[in-house]
Amino acid sequence: MGVGATSLKRPAERLLARAAYGLAMTALLSGAVNALVLVSPLYMLQVYDRVLRSYSIETLAYLSMMAAACVAALGLFDWLRGVGLARFGRWWDETARPDVLAAALASARRDGPAPGSSLQDLQQVRAFVGSPSMLPFFDAPWTPLFLVLIFLLHPLLGLIAVCSALVLACFAIGNDVATRLSLAGCGARQAENATFAATALRNADVVHAMGMQPSVIALHGKRQEAINRMQQKAGERSAMLLGASKAIRLGVQTAILGAGAYLVIENQLTPGGMIAASIILGRALAPVEQAIGAWRSFVAAREAHGRVKALLRRIPPETEPTALPAPAGRLSVENVSFYLQGQERPVLRQVGLQVAPGMAVAVVGPSAAGKSALCRLLVGSWLPSGGQVRLDGAALGQWRSADRARFVGYLPQAVELFGGTVRDNIARLGDAVDAEVVAAARLAGCHEMILRLPKGYDTEIGDGGTFLSGGQRQRIALARALFGDPRLVVLDEPNSNLDQEGEAALVAAISAAKEKGAALVVVSHSFAMMRVVDAIMVLRDGAVEKFGPREQILRELQPLPLRAQTAPGEFRREAAE
Known part of the structure; x- marks a missing residue:
């Protein structure tokens, strides 16, 4: 995608249109991974409810071979989506960079000094979209399916699972609000301070000759301290919510085992169903917990992406005009x-x-x-x-x-x-x-x-x-x-x-x-x-x-x-x- 493309779409729109393909492929692979995750609870269900009752070695062997094949496929698909995300991040950077740099240069021509942080923002987005931090956001949409499966095992277990998922969702929303408030404007301040440091390094001889080093260090440190306080505050809030969410998830898994044991005693559930429900619940809640842990990176990348998109939408793509004959120089x-x-x-x-x-x-x-x-x-x-x-x-x-x-x-x-x-x-x-x-x-x-x-x-x-x-x-x-x-x-x-x-x-x-x-x-x-x-x-x-x-x-x-x-x-x- 080049700046001189003949498409009438703005660069940001072209980028988003082409990005949809890579995201769709990652979503398909995530669907396959989440479907194959059910292999473990289904295997446990069959072992407890069929193999241990029938003492059939042949059944155990067939189940084990099928499970091994599915686990191998799970590993392959998980590897493919990791590779796909890494390549998607690289594609994102290489595709957007010419437009972002051209827009920054055009902005400098029109408004004065170029927004030098634009490429840093692009790199921050690239680091997030190409990393495993993206995976919880592809796995989380499958949580409702897992909750439905737990409901099919028993309504009581399904009710426990839904309540726990709602609680963790509230934690995720609270984490978003707290992190957003703590990190508001942090990226822009970080870019400004980085520019200040780069300017000081370019003029190191002037800084040293005129005794400005203490002042430069003090001013840079003062600005960075404010940024660090914002990041520390966001980190502490995120850590608190992450710790609480992990405790809730483990507590709910313990509770569902207890409830499952009660249902087994009451002959309303099989032992295999009890184990399967615990495993499925853990998988259903894991993406929510992981998303809370990755939320700071997500908020920073979202803020950077917003600045990049605003720049691209503000600066229209340049198209090459009609070639003119060589000028005489008037x-x-x-x-x-x-x-x-x-x-x-x-x-x-x-x-x-x-x-x-x-x-x-x-x-x-x-x-x-x-x-x-x-x-x-x-x-x-x-x-x-x-x-x-x-x-x-x-x-x-x-x-x-x-x-x-x-x-x-x-x-x-x-x-x-x-x-x-x-x-x-x-x-x-x-x-x-x-x-x-x-x-x-x-x-x-x-x-x-x-x-x-x-x-x-x-x-x-x-x-x-x-x-x-x-x-x-x-x-x-x-x-x-x-x-x-x-x-x-x-x-x-x-x-x-x-x-x-x-x-x-x-x-x-x-x-x-x-x-x-x-x-x-x-x-x-x-x-x-x-x-x-x-x-x-x-x-x-x-x-x-x-x-x-x-x-x-x-x-x-x-x-x-x-x-x-x-x-x-x-x-x-x-x-x-």
Whole structure:
């Protein structure tokens, strides 16, 4: 099941429709297992009521062989449904994961930060549906059948069995209510705390350098303590109800033996019927007791499934639009506005911009002016709240994802590389011809730098590029942005970690991309960048303050303290702000 499927159903509905088949097969196997469970009480019934009275060795032998065959079949069916559940859990994860990840990414484009806990929720559901914890919920529907069989043996025994089943059902309902109240919101809090810990680990050098470790540990511990209290409370309530239910089940089994013995004395029941009733009752009540024990896992999985389903239903499946011809690189930003979810003040307000092929525009402005937000909108990472971003007249959403990968290059302000080799990252984790990878590196001016790495293009860079310096990561990310033949290139502070050599290579790369006919938008306050751009746009408070040819905007900014710093190639940042 893929995101680009032509089915009109939403992903959650497609998933549920296909899941019904696996659940139906498990239910059929559970029916066979529960039917064969009756072998033991029926065998005991025949042994006590026929074999011990007739002293027939032949009858005992035939009964024993039949019972052995049925027990073997029981083991086979029980094994098959266990295997089926494990495979069902794997299928669930592999089938739902693309849609869940796509929905999370789409939600991030529309609403801001991605709900990173979605995949954790999916894994929690997968761990439950693929585990033996699911089996009591398939066995419990057979409890009424077992109660009917006990009624057939004797109404008094059936009455005892029904009363005990009702009591245990009340315990199960109470366990559900108590666990649900105790664990309300626990999964979401756990995901938030895990995200907090992951952020702290990614910034371990900052945490250590500025003495933040005690505060991080204390804050994480405080949050986790609250979660642990919720889980402990739920566990204690569940343990109490589970212990009570086990005591009730054993007590009822003892009571039914006593009642059965009385009925045998009164000649209203055979000894075999007494033993059979006790065994059947134990089997009838076992799933209820097991379900109470597994209820915490069930509640957690149900809560996680609810969040996953809500995400899938909220984000419609994306379908691939009609393929468009290769763009020339005309970028149009038409009165674009953008609001972050939950914020009343817009990040961008009525921004307009036209960039022709072979033209480079510099975007400058103070912090929080909306420069990075504009970059994300230009490449389609975020969707505008109003207005439209177009490439060759087509809104970005009208371009196929594969075409966007070919024709759009992006270097974010916070450079993120993926675990793997240098080649993998430049090739955007896809299949590529070696010559294309090397060409992108040469265009970015980092080919020689890469050759100096231990294994060149095949060097493993570690998760997030941890084995590289900041400048190396930025230059490799620039090569990734220039990989292929991008018609639109957006660079957000591309020289923030570069030395003079790296900045010179960046300027050369921008000039080369312009010569190839790409439209470029560069967020930078570097004086060197100003030399290669054709126009400058000044953003302030999310709105365009100035926009025009480079020379005109520089002249208008001259009354400000706009001058080169001591270090050549560096433009005074506060001048543009």
